[in-house]
Amino acid sequence: MSDSSAASCCSMPAHATVSADGRVDLLATSGDHVECPVMGGTVVRAQAEAAGLFRDYDGTRYYFCCAGCAPRFDADPARYAAVA
DSSP states (O other): OTTSSOBOTTSOBTTOSBOTTSOBOTTOSSSSEEEOTTTOOEEEHHHHHHHTOEEEETTEEEEOSSTTHHHHHHHOHHHHHHHO
């Protein structure tokens, strides 16, 4: 999903950096990148950190592409940590 023009889990194009209403797209293509363990999209680490879109689990920090991914991760962190 990170290299396609498909929408993110936030219904934003994966290649955009700012949505029409001014929200920052955390799937932007600049900066230090990590992969969202839930949706698999590329996430700009600094932007996710600033937005609070991360969780620490078993000594590792996981970053998310949108606020919807954090609750999914919280429900079964071992499942998503194994994928990452």
